Amino acid sequence: MYELRYRRPADLAEAASLFEAAEDPAYISGGHTLLPTLKGRLAAPDALIDLRRLPELKGIRREGDRLVVGAGEVHRDVAASPDVREALPALAGLAGSIGDVHVRNHGTIGGSVANNDPAADYPAAVLGLGAVVRTNRREIAADDYFQGLFTTALEEGEIVVALSFPTGAECGYAKFRNPASRYAMAAVFVARFADAVRVAVTGAGNDGVFRWTAAEKALATSFSPEALADLSVAEADMIDDLHGSAEYRRHLVSVIAERAVANMGRAVVTP
Amino acid sequence: MIEVTLKVNGEEVTRSVDDRTLLVTFLRDELGLTGTHVGCDTTQCGACVTIVDGHTLKSCTALVASLDGAEVTTIEGLAPGEDTLHPVQAAFRTHHGLQCGFCTPGMIMTAVDMIRRHGSDLDETTVRHELEGNLCRCTGYHNIVKAILAAAREPAAAGTF
Ligand SMILES: Cc1cc2nc3c(=O)[nH]c(=O)nc-3n(C[C@H](O)[C@H](O)[C@H](O)COP(=O)(O)OP(=O)(O)OC[C@H]3O[C@@H](n4cnc5c(N)ncnc54)[C@H](O)[C@@H]3O)c2cc1C
Ligand code: FES
Ligand code: FES
Numbered sequence: 001m002y003e004l005r006y007r008r009p010a011d012l013a014e015a016a017s018l019f020e021a022a023e024d025p026a027y028i029s030g031g032h033t034l035l036p037t038l039k040g041r042l043a044a045p046d047a048l049i050d051l052r053r054l055p056e057l058k059g060i061r062r063e064g065d066r067l068v069v070g071a072g073e074v075h076r077d078v079a080a081s082p083d084v085r086e087a088l089p090a091l092a093g094l095a096g097s098i099g100d101v102h103v104r105n106h107g108t109i110g111g112s113v114a115n116n117d118p119a120a121d122y123p124a125a126v127l128g129l130g131a132v133v134r135t136n137r138r139e140i141a142a143d144d145y146f147q148g149l150f151t152t153a154l155e156e157g158e159i160v161v162a163l164s165f166p167t168g169a170e171c172g173y174a175k176f177r178n179p180a181s182r183y184a185m186a187a188v189f190v191a192r193f194a195d196a197v198r199v200a201v202t203g204a205g206n207d208g209v210f211r212w213t214a215a216e217k218a219l220a221t222s223f224s225p226e227a228l229a230d231l232s233v234a235e236a237d238m239i240d241d242l243h244g245s246a247e248y249r250r251h252l253v254s255v256i257a258e259r260a261v262a263n264m265g266r267a268v269v270t271p
Numbered sequence: 272m273i274e275v276t277l278k279v280n281g282e283e284v285t286r287s288v289d290d291r292t293l294l295v296t297f298l299r300d301e302l303g304l305t306g307t308h309v310g311c312d313t314t315q316c317g318a319c320v321t322i323v324d325g326h327t328l329k330s331c332t333a334l335v336a337s338l339d340g341a342e343v344t345t346i347e348g349l350a351p352g353e354d355t356l357h358p359v360q361a362a363f364r365t366h367h368g369l370q371c372g373f374c375t376p377g378m379i380m381t382a383v384d385m386i387r388r389h390g391s392d393l394d395e396t397t398v399r400h401e402l403e404g405n406l407c408r409c410t411g412y413h414n415i416v417k418a419i420l421a422a423a424r425e426p427a428a429a430g431t432f
Binding site: 001002005008028031032035036039040048052100101103105106182 | 273289290291293312313314317320326327328329332333334336337339381384385401403404405
C-alpha cells in the first residue's frame with residue numbers, strides 16, 4: 001500500500017470538505033473492497049476519508065411506504081434488521097448471502113452500491129426494486145444510477161447517504177454462486193408490484209447489473225416460472241470468462257430467474 | 272503518523288503508527304502478538320481473524336487507525352492462564368482439529384464468536400456455513416467441525432464466551 005493519510009470526519013459536511021481539500025482522496029467505508037485494491041497497489045489515493053461512523057449514514061427505518069437503509073449499515077445488520085425482514089425479506093436474505101460472516105460484519109451497503117461490482121448483490125435489489133439512491137447532493141433513481149462496470153452516476157466527491165426502497169412489492173432473489181469466490185455467477189432479483197414487475201440481473205452481464213425487460217413483460221402477463229420458459233437474454237451481452245462461457249451464463253440467467261419467481265418472499269442461494 | 276489507542280486482550284495500548292498500518296501488522300509487529308497469522312493478505316483465508324468490538328474481523332483488512340478506541344481479542348487473549356486452554360482450544364486438541372496449525376488461530380476466533388452467538392443450539396450445517404470465510408488446506412474440515420460442536424456442548428464452556 002502506498003503512503004496515505006487517514007482522516008475520520010465527525011459529520012457529512014466535514015467529510016465532503018476534507019474531500020475537497022485533498023489532492024487525490026478516496027472515501028472508505030468497510031474497506032472490504034478498497035483495502036485489497038490498495039494493498040495490490042491498484043489505486044494510490046493520498047487521503048482516505050472514513051465514512052463508516054458518520055451519524056448521517058446510520059440507521060434502518062420505515063418512512064411511510066419506504067424502507068430507508070443508511071449507507072453505513074453493514075450487511076450483517078441489514079440481514080438481521082426486523083424492519084428489513086418484515087418489509088423486504090428477500091433483501092434481508094440477499095444481505096445475509098454476501099461473502100462470509102467476517103465480510104458481512106464490515107462491508108456496507110453504501111460501499112457496495114458505490115462500487116457497482118458486476119458480480120455484487122445489492123445492485124440487483126436496488127435496480128430490481130427501482131430504489132432511490134440518496135446522496136449528500138441529490139436523489140438518483142436506480143434506473144439512472146447504474147452505468148456499467150464499476151460505473152455509477154455519482155460525481156467526484158459525492159457520498160451515498162442512504163438507499164430508499166419501496167415496500168409495496170413482493171420480492172424474490174435467487175443466486176448461483178461461484179463456489180470459490182462466492183460471488184454471483186448469475187443472480188436475479190424479481191419485484192412484483194401491483195401494476196408491474198421488475199427483474200434485475202447481476203453477476204452475468206458484461207455491462208454490470210441490468211434489467212431484463214422481456215422477462216418483466218412476460219411476468220406482468222403471467223406471473224409464473226413457466227412464463228420465462230421460452231425467454232433468454234442475449235448471449236453477446238453475457239460475461240465470458242474462465243468461470244463460465246457466455247452461453248453458460250445465458251442459460252444460467254433463465255434458470256435462476258425461474259428459481260427467483262418460484263421462491264418469492266425469500267432469497268435462495270446455490271451452491 | 273497517527274496516534275491510536277486500543278484495548279488488546281484487556282490491556283490498553285497507545286502507539287503512534289503509520290496511517291496505512293493494518294490491524295494485523297500492528298498486532299504482530301508493534302505488539303509482538305504473532306498468534307494472529309497472515310495466510311493470504313487478500314481477505315480470503317481468515318487466518319487473521321480477531322474479534323473487534325464483539326464481531327469477527329479479518330484483521331488484514333482494516334486500518335488500525337480506523338479502530339481507535341476499539342477492544343480487540345486475539346488468540347493470545349483466550350486462555351485463562353499459562354497452563355489452561357480455553358475450551359475451544361482444548362476441543363481442537365482433543366478432536367485433532369488442526370494439522371499444520373496455520374489456520375487455527377482464525378478458526379478458533381471464528382468458533383468462539385459462533386458459539387457466543389448460537390450457544391449450545393449450534394448445529395453442523397450452521398458451523399459449516401459459518402466457516403465459509405476460513406480456509407484450511409490440511410484437515411478437510413471434518414475435525415474442525417467436530418471440535419467446534421463439541422466445544423459448543425461443553426458445559427464447562429458456559430460463560431467463557
Ligand atoms: C472475501 C470477500 C467476499 C465478498 N463477497 C461478496 C459477495 O458475495 N457479494 C457482494 O455483493 N459483495 C461481496 N464482497 C464485497 C463486499 O460486500 C464489500 O464490502 C462491498 O462491496 C464494499 O463495501 P465496503 O463498505 O467494504 O466499501 P469500501 O471497500 O470501503 O469502498 C468501496 C468503494 O466505494 C466507495 N465508497 C464507500 N462508501 C461510499 C459512500 N457511502 N459513498 C460514496 N462512495 C463510497 C469507496 O471510495 C470505494 O471506491 C466480498 C468481499 C470480500 C473481501
Ligand atoms: S490473511 Fe487476512 S484473510 Fe487471509
Ligand atoms: S491445519 Fe493446516 S491450514 Fe488448517
